[in-house]
Amino acid sequence: MHYRGRQIDHCASCGEIIDVSEWHPTKARTTDGETEIYSFCSERCRNQWTGR
């Protein structure tokens, strides 16, 4: 996966800064034919986010 040179990202659920050089839970969502990848600091945040 490429992040266009970015070394950090933010958790889509809580906004926590995460280091993308390490593995983190992600979730892909397709809207109008465009796929976006969301990153999360933990499984808990991903579950919380997808549960909404």
Ligand SMILES: [Zn+2]
């Ligand atoms: Zn989080």
